[in-house]
Amino acid sequence: MLDSEIVLHCVRLVLGGLCAFAAILLCAKKRSASVICLLTFVLTYYARSVYKIICDFGIVTDLGPRVLGVSVVAVAFEALPLVFLFLGLVIAIVSKK
Helix, strand or coil: CCHHHHHHHHHHHHHHHHHHHHHHHHHHHCCCHHHHHHHHHHHHHHHHHHHHHHHHCCCCCCCCCEECCEEHHHHHHHHHHHHHHHHHHHHHHHCCC
16 A cells, blocks of 8 residues: 555544544534434544544455445445435435524
8 A cells, every 4th residue: 555545544634633623512502303314424434434444454354245246334435424414414405503
């Protein structure tokens, strides 16, 4: 692995951790469905980043069953953050407060 890739992974982990910390603080201050979806988006996105990093380092290979040649875990880590972001935005738009 190149040194530049390691630096990028470190930046991704640090900034993702800061985003997760800020989302947790926001959720503690204001508990609404849209904020909880936003928190879930940030946490699943951070988990996706960690999963990709440990796969890149070779610590873990693609886990779980495969459907049409694609790992179900990889698809879940790609889709779930966007689903939670979409839900949070829709709930924020629909809410009247």
